[in-house]
Amino acid sequence: MDDLTADxxxxxxxxxxxxxxxxxxxxxxxxxxxxxxxxxFTQVQVSKAMGGTQGRISQTSGARPASTPRRWRRTCTPSAAS
Known part of the structure; x- marks a missing residue:
């Protein structure tokens, strides 16, 4: 394996x-x-339960690189959502 990762x-x-x-x-x-x-559950139900938006749930479900679950967690915190 070392020869494969050497460069x-x-x-x-x-x-x-x-x-x-x-x-x-x-x-x-x-x-x-x-x-x-x-x-x-619908996206709307989940978004309400998590304090986010349906759009964020949709983006997370589609998992586009700019809107991954990790980013969704950051943007859906109470301080970021307000």
Whole structure:
């Protein structure tokens, strides 16, 4: 394995880790959407329960890189939502 990773610079490693985090967040977004649907909740119901907006739930479920669950948590805190 060392021969495969020998030429990875710290900058490349940082980019690889960022991409990996985005992929994990995307998977979590899809999983959250599946769980919401399996429980029979709408995006509006979930957004009201969490103190956010339906738009944020939609973005999280679609897991676009700019609106991953991690970012949703940051933007949906009481201080950020007001």
């Amino acid at each position: 990875i610079t710290p900058e490349k490693r940082e980019r690889i880790d960022a991409i990996k985090a985005e992929m994990i967040d995307a998977e979590r977004g899809h999983e959250l959407a599946s769980l919401r649907k399996a429980q029979g």
